[in-house]
Amino acid sequence: MTAPDDTPERCQAGERPRLRVARLFRTAPLLLDCGLPVSDVRLAYHTYGQPQETATLVLHALTGTSAVHEWWPDFLGAGKPLDPARDYVICANVLGGCAGSSGPADLPTLGGQDAPLTLRDLARAGRALLEQLGVKRVRIVGGSMGGMLAYAWLLECPDLVEKAVIIGAPARHSPWAIGLNTAARSAIRAAPGGEGLKVARQIAMLSYRSPESFAATQTGQRAPGVPAITSYLHHQGEKLQARFCERTYVALTGAMDAFQPSDAELRTIRTPVLAVGISSDQLYPAAEVQASAALLPHARYIELNSIHGHDAFLMDAGDLPEQVSGFLTA
C-alpha cells in the first residue's frame, strides 16, 4: 500500500492508485446514532478514473480496504464493471476501520467502552466524503458487509443513490450470522491482544467457504499429522492478526448485527437494485439474500453459482462481472 496523502484530487491517465485521506466534519461534527458527536473524521480512500459528478462507490467487506485494485481485480479495470476509462470509482475505508480511516481508538468512548457504530453512521460519513469530492449521484456496489452497508445507504441517502448492486448480503443479520459474530467477539474479549482475533478469523473463515470448497482445497495433510484445514485456519488467523485491529472487528461486526431494518422500511426503497445470492453461501444463504431483495419494489435477483461459498464474490466470480456491468450501464 502506498503512503497516504491529503492533496486535492488530481487523477492523471496512467497514474498508480494512491491512498488519500480526507478530513471531514471539521466545522460541524458527525452525530453518531449513539448520540456522541465526532469531529475531524478521517476517511482513507482511493479513486480510479477522472472526477465526475456521478460516481461509482465501492463498499468493501468486513476486513477490506479502499484499495479495490488489490482485492477485486475481476471487477476493476478496462471493460469491467468498474472501468476507470469510463467511470469515476471511489472506495473509502469505512468509519471505524483500520486501513487509514478514523477507527475506534480515534473516536469518543461511551461509558468507558468504544462508541457503538451503526451502518447508518458509516453511510453518513461516506456521504460527507462524496460531498467533499464534488459527487452528486452514485451507483453503489457492495459485497458482504459492503452489501449490508449498501442497504444502509439506500435508507439513509436515497437522494444520492442512482442504482445499487448488493452482493452476498441480506438486509439484516439472522440469528446464525449474529451467533457467529458473537463467538468471534467472545474470542477477542477472552484473549485480547491478537490471539482472540486469530480465533475470530478461524470461525469466520469456516462461514466464508463451504464444505465442498474445503473438500476440494484442504483435504489431507499439509504437514505430517496436521490436517490441511487445521494449518490453513492457523495461517488465516495469523494473516488477519498481522493486518487488522481487534477493536475494529468488534465495532464493525457489532454494527452489522445491530442493523435490523424492518420490512416496512425496506419497502420504501425506490432505487433499482441488483441483488446477488451465492449458491453455496453458508453465512448468508442465497434464499436469505433473495428474501431481502424481494421486499424491495425495484430489485432483480440473480445467483452466482460457485462451490466456494460466501467468498466466491472475491475469488470465483464467474460471469458476475458481466452481469454487474450490464446492470450498471443499462
Ligand SMILES: CC(=O)SCCNC(=O)CCNC(=O)[C@H](O)C(C)(C)COP(=O)(O)OP(=O)(O)OC[C@H]1O[C@@H](n2cnc3c(N)ncnc32)[C@H](O)[C@@H]1OP(=O)(O)O
Ligand atoms: C490481496 C489483499 O491484499 S487482500 C487485503 C484486503 N482484504 C480484503 O479486501 C478482504 C477481502 N479479501 C479476502 O478476504 C481474501 O484476500 C480472499 C478471500 C480474496 C482470498 O483469501 P486468501 O487467503 O488469499 O486465499 P486462500 O483461502 O486460497 O488462501 C491462500 C493462503 O493460504 C495458504 N494456504 C492454503 N492452504 C494452506 C494450508 N493447508 N495450510 C497453510 N496455509 C495454507 C496459502 O499459501 C496462501 O497463503 P498467503 O496468502 O500467505 O500467500
Ligand SMILES: N[C@@H](CCO)C(=O)O
Ligand atoms: N473475506 C471477506 C468477506 C467477509 O465478509 C473479508 O474478509 O472481508
